[in-house]
Amino acid sequence: MxxxxxxxxxxxxxxxxxxxxxxxxxxxxxxxxxxxxVPDAVVRAVSAELADELSGLNRYPDREFTALRTALADYLATQAGVSFDPEQLWAGNGSNEVLQHLVQAFGGPERTALGFTPAYSMHPIITETLGTRWVDGQRDAQTFDLTVESAVEQAGEVDPNLVFLCSPNNPTGSALPFEVIEAMLDAAPRALVVVDEAYAEFARPGTPTALSLLADHPRLVVTRTMSKAFTLAGGRLGYLAAAPGIIDALRLVRLPYHLSTPTQTVARIALEHADLLLxxxxxxxxxxxxxxxxxxxxxxxxxxxxxxxxxxxxxxxxxxxxxxxxxxxxxxxxxxxxxxxxxxxxxxxxxxxxxxxxxxxxxxxxxxxxxx
Incomplete structure (x- = not known):
């Protein structure tokens, strides 16, 4: 060594x-x-906005990224049909940073996170590198499905502090049965339940979003990203919706001014052109x-x-x-x-x-x- x-x-x-x-x-x-x-019209709009802001880069960005959170709330109200106050929105440099904030705030030593393999490989990586115990729950070995009965049984055995659900799931592509989310909230009563919806915009018609459950479940978090459907993988903007109390907890662990002025601007202008990008x-x-x-x-x-x-x-x-x-x-x-x-x-x-x-x-x- x-x-x-x-x-x-x-x-x-x-x-x-x-x-x-x-x-x-x-x-x-x-x-x-x-x-x-990225379409030329969006490139021009971003370039024009950044040109006006570059001279002000001697100052730190808006720590609360207020305009961006308002734009995210407007987008979700239009795209998903669910209304949120901007205080329920949070963002980071890609959804991985948002997931990292969640584990920093709600994981840690002597705490356990549960996920269901195969799923997004960064869930256990982020969890374990931040000192939280990871339990590798299982899906059906042939179909990769996760049933309510299996999810509830595994949650009961683990009694986790964090649960990661991925819908549509990566790498299998399949959406999670909606009943699993509600069942998990009951089966893991002391857990923050995180539903990773990075690919939600690509779901087939009729596929529900966990965003619709947030009003009734204060322990539920839904994460999303602008890397996929918005053609902005290089822009690095991920976000989540949750109860305001969860957002307050994330302020405790984020680094100061973690979203740069250019990042906030690119994401905000992209949201203004959501119809074109999508x-x-x-x-x-x-x-x-x-x-x-x-x-x-x-x-x-x-x-x-x-x-x-x-x-x-x-x-x-x-x-x-x-x-x-x-x-x-x-x-x-x-x-x-x-x-x-x-x-x-x-x-x-x-x-x-x-x-x-x-x-x-x-x-x-x-x-x-x-x-x-």
Whole structure:
């Protein structure tokens, strides 16, 4: 063990940092970014606003990001049909920072967080690196579903302080049965229940949002992001809705002036142009559904998705298929689930490249009796 490793906190020794490959390839479909650039009208509006603000960067930004929170409240009222006071909104540099704030405030030594695998890999990483015990709850091994009965039983065994639910779930893409959320609030009476809705804008029609439950459940938190549907992964803006008391608790752990003036401006102007930015959502959903249909026709096993990606199984050797796709100029994600890979829904041209590559690989890469 090196001298630095000896100085490192024991629970961090031997860990590897999070990181999806960032490779220069023709078709990059591995991190659920939007393949569509920010529209020129939004670029011009942001540039004009920033030009007026740059001379004022000698001053700290608005610590309470008041205008941004008001814009977020207006957006949720329009998009989700749920009204919030700006005091119920919080934001950070990506939803990961928002999740970090929650664990800092409500986790810690001798506290436990429960999540249901497979789900977003940053939930346990954030939890454990902040000194909170993580319990890896389980979904159905074949369908990846989480039933009310299973969720309630696992919560009863753990009695957690934090519960992470992901809907639509990453990496499986499926929305959570709505009953699970309400059942978890009852089954984990001392827990803050966090519903991660990063992909909510891509959900199929009729899929409810946990935002509608907030008025009746003060221990519920709903997190979202502008990285996906808003084509702003590089903008780094995540947010949450919760009871004002939870927002007050997050003020205790956030770093001073954690949202820069440019970040607040980019996000606020983007929200003013929400209709324009969200025009790509239906196009992305069409490619997602196309991927599901065509992979099914190839004999593979995609999971029906409510997100902007598709998890598909039926592969004999997922890492080998990942490499074969990369050799063909297509980068997808190996999420560590045996016989499965995940692909982001891109432009029609990118989808065609991916599907053409898969058609060349099938059936040699398929899981069969002869090729298990």
């Amino acid at each position: 090196s001298e630095i490793e000896q100085l490192l906190r024991p629970e961090l020794r031997g860990r590897t940092p999070y990181g999806a490959p960032q490779l220069d390839v023709d078709v990059r479909l591995n991190t659920n970014e939007s393949s569509y650039p 025009e790509t959502v239906e196009a992305i959903k069409a490619q997602r559904d196309r991927i599901v249909a065509e992979l099914t026709a190839l004999g593979l096993a995609p999971v029906p998705s409510d997100a902007n990606f598709v998890l598909f199984g039926g592969l004999a050797d997922a890492p080998a298929t990942w490499q074969a796709l990369l050799d063909d100029g297509v980068l997808v994600r190996d999420v560590g689930i045996a016989h499965h890979l995940r692909v982001t829904a891109g432009t029609p041209q990118e989808t065609s490249r991916f599907l053409a590559a898969m058609s060349r690989l099938v059936p040699a890469h398929m899981m069969t009796k002869e090729n298990p």
